[in-house]
Amino acid sequence: MKAHHVTLKDIARQLGVTVATVSRALKDYPDISPATKKAVLELATQLKYRPNPIALSLRASRSNVIGVVIPEIVHHFFSTVISGIMDVADQAGYSVMLCQTNESYQREVREAGTLLNSRVDGLLISLSNETEQYDHLQEFLDHGVPLVLFDKVCNELDVTKVIVDDYEGAFTIVEHLIMRGSDKIALMRGPTAASNSRLRLAGYAAALKKHGLPVREEYILECAGGVTYETGMRLTRQIMQLPDPPNAIFTVADPVAIGAITVLKQMGFHVPADVAVAGFSDWEMASVVEPALTSVYQPGFEMGQVSAMLLLEQIEMTQNGREIVPVTKTLPTKLMVRQSSARGGAAVPDMPGRV
Amino acid sequence: MKAHHVTLKDIARQLGVTVATVSRALKDYPDISPATKKAVLELATQLKYRPNPIALSLRASRSNVIGVVIPEIVHHFFSTVISGIMDVADQAGYSVMLCQTNESYQREVREAGTLLNSRVDGLLISLSNETEQYDHLQEFLDHGVPLVLFDKVCNELDVTKVIVDDYEGAFTIVEHLIMRGSDKIALMRGPTAASNSRLRLAGYAAALKKHGLPVREEYILECAGGVTYETGMRLTRQIMQLPDPPNAIFTVADPVAIGAITVLKQMGFHVPADVAVAGFSDWEMASVVEPALTSVYQPGFEMGQVSAMLLLEQIEMTQNGREIVPVTKTLPTKLMVRQSSARGGAAVPDMPGRV
């Protein structure tokens, strides 16, 4: 038989009082007799009373739910971010409604609409690659719902943003490669449209410039067709056939770097002695497991935590009627260098295994 | 200025009718004059009216939300499952509320409570390793809320379950190793408590038996201290020091296998010629990228889809007052063998890169 959720009414009836009294007793209202309060509290626990959050939401126009929208959940980076978000939200008593857009602008609009509609108290969103219009997000602001952009952000909206310091990360690692003795450094970059990809290019160029090295067009390749292992292999074969091939490769992400290392080894190069390989990484252990790789670690978990905390702060401010002042938080990357340049390990497993 | 969500009342007022009329017009009620229907529809679109799901939930005692509880989101496997769940849910017009337990029983109980409380229409859950009591799940059944267990399931609950065919997967791959010529096959297994780990052991033993090979105690190691790369390295060093070392290693997950391969190469073995390595894998490309690895692919995305579809079916049945008949769906694994045994690649990157 279907158990029924116990309500204030149930308690009230059994105690011969009104729901109002029960409600007040449950919330430690000042003017309530100790006797009834005690009775109510006891019966409530006995009956396992739990307030109905939906009724609360309807009344208060707030849901204790935050919405999260990301391009793809099957991504070490994004799943790590979400993990950080969920831990913070959970701690603060918020639930998380998650949507993925699969990089589709249309779906992003739809999901955002659903969330706004569901009266989420705030929204955390990482934009899809297709997104170039922001009305669906402006709507949140119009309705006074706080909004925090993370990772994939845009300039068009004056809201709080949390990003990784791509410029500085690229600068640091390129400088590191130069210090190590590389003077011909190739770049395998991401899509020209993406903001973080552009920042990385800038950091790369700045580091070269600082050390008096030229920015050579033929050393800059775009990872067309996916930021993948295969792309890394293809571009590496291509670039090593140049009359004057690079002695270092800086890539946009782990898989590309690993693809590059694979091909370089196949071609008989010693990595990193002959050709050094470095890459942005969302897995802190990447360079430990694959010593041939020097990586710039991007703190996903921290990004999730910080984004969620900023959002929760803003939600609270909104509820207290205070004005929100947008900030942009830039998280530092971490340079991960293996000291021993022992022979390359076998592989970069993604995460601890299941079971 | 805070925009206000437009309600039926707004439309009614502007049109000089009652909310009931508006409500009916919006839902294509039979008895409604074409004139008012048209007027209502027009004003509704103009004002961008969207029904308030919270009010609907309160009224109908259903939320169009499904709850998902998993141990850890930062896992290729689980994030893939979630992706499958979300795609199906989205298609069916459901939202997803996600919780992670971090393998804590206590947190699992808490999160389940919150979800039940939030009146989710159904629950998808993969149990934490600590979970041995099921009252928190029984509560869902008591309240008539459908429940589907996936991956980490238990026998104590008579509900629908979706699992991977671990027995058959292990059997198949061990037989494959035997066919390839290995006659001394080690097993690096998961926790003795986990049901899937036990099934894999059984499949392993059965394959050996079928081919007249002994099950040797010293060849069976438990991955204590985490199903990780490090564990794979440690156990491999250990097992290769046996007086009569194995010529094949079957592991419980990618990272362990990769750790094993790394160590074997370091020790000067040729993989897979001298020692073959195989492992359960949640990344379909693992054996493509690391040709030294033969893997048993576990279909995470499909698991998510199937689980979600079964849950949605049951939700519908519940709403139509029909009885739910629990089923157990066992998904086949896929043997991934690289034909060319060319030299091992460099690494197994986890997923397509970000950017």
Added chain:
DNA sequence: TTGAAAGCGCTAACAA
């Protein structure tokens, strides 16, 4: 100290 009543947004049975 407690009750009565209104209202959050919506639907549906019953009247008109």
Added chain:
DNA sequence: TTGTTAGCGCTTTCAA
């Protein structure tokens, strides 16, 4: 064809 009314579960103002 449309209006009235009640109610989903809860909080809160106003009365008593």
